[in-house]
Amino acid sequence: MEKGLSNVFTAFLSPSAAGGENILSIIISFVWLLMFMVFFLYPSFGQRMQLSYMLRDLERKLNKLKSIKDEIRQTAIDTIKKVGKPDFDPTPEVDRLSEFFVIPPESMDPYGIVYKLEHILEIGELSYENEVKKLAPIAEEHQVKTLTNLVEIARGINTLYRVVRHYYLLGKKTSNIYLVLQIQMIMPQLVEIAEAYRMASVAFSQGQPIGDSIGVLVAAKLSDVENKKRYTVARDTMVEELELENRKVYVVRAIGPGGTVGRPGEAVKNLVESLPENPKMIITIDAGLKLEGEESGKVVEGVGVAIGGPGVDKYKIEEVAKQRNIPLYAFVIFESIQEAITPMRESIAKAADVVLQKVRKLLTEKVEEGGVVVVAGIGNTVGVG
């Protein structure tokens, strides 16, 4: 028996007397030939294999996006139930609002597009807020605004998930490696944004200040004095009149502590038009996106209007400033996109005092005593009263 086995191994491994070949080397040669034939007759085989690896990787990340989306949806539903105490299940309504859309105006003829865009955005914002109000009947006004932001986050992550799933399925259906490659390349950033959305949902479910609140926080700290006059100048936006370094300062900011950005453009325009004399300058303070490698909370200054978003507010301030020849100064506090929508970090919060000093310095250097200045704090005022 043992001898028989040893004969088999000998035949398998040892070269035969005739041609110097054994069975193993013949099998290996055959496999090589087969693979060569496959690659020769089916040239896209390698690409197919690569595509299947990429689709598997994409599928894993898509599942992660789905789990984050479901977590945010649940946070929104639970918070609405807890804060608003509706006498019905808000789940179907939250799902409906997650699919809500806003169609931007036609830009073929750009004349008047800013005001058309403003009109559409305003309708969208108002109807969204009213829908959330119906879901949370006993919530206070500021809580309704914050809950609206929370449902908007659920809508944002839902859109992100649907778009990624669309490209994944389209790439799979058409076996288009270039389509899959593009979405796979940006997937790490998309997952990071989704993680930021997840943390933002926690911040909004509790009414915590976020990184984007820094502009409003600076304005609030600037106007944190005894003798001041306060009034509303546009929807969700107020003005506080005060004396600072013997200058008359009008501080514009969104009304907190609910999550809203207000209407800073409309507010500054209305304010400037109502003043008896032109302001000597308009200062805007906002959070700005940092580049990789830059430190969060760094304060930089420049000229222009520091406002992000769709551009309506920026346009209005630029327009009124141009008409009346008012200089525009801006302070920006650097932060990442993740930091902008997640609970405020120490380095960003502490930058508020640095900006305050810089604003005071700018006032004393560029504006004579008795002069009028408008300072606008831009951003979401969640968690800032």
Next chain:
Amino acid sequence: MRYTEGGFMTWGPRPREKMLQTITFLKCLECGAENSRPFMEWDFIFKVVGNEKCPRCGGSRSRIVNIYVPEKKESK
């Protein structure tokens, strides 16, 4: 450089970023002392809190002056 710790050679999924504790900073309206505590839902900056005792003077009215997530100081 150790590539195996969180570098590009890490094969497993990246650990989920932890939610750090947010801290609320209060200033007593009677003695001016500052103290802090973990963030409580619906706290907001400039909110006057009437039901928390000041650890220094025992005063019951405080004002929230800041809310943020503390960052770890890097050791030099």
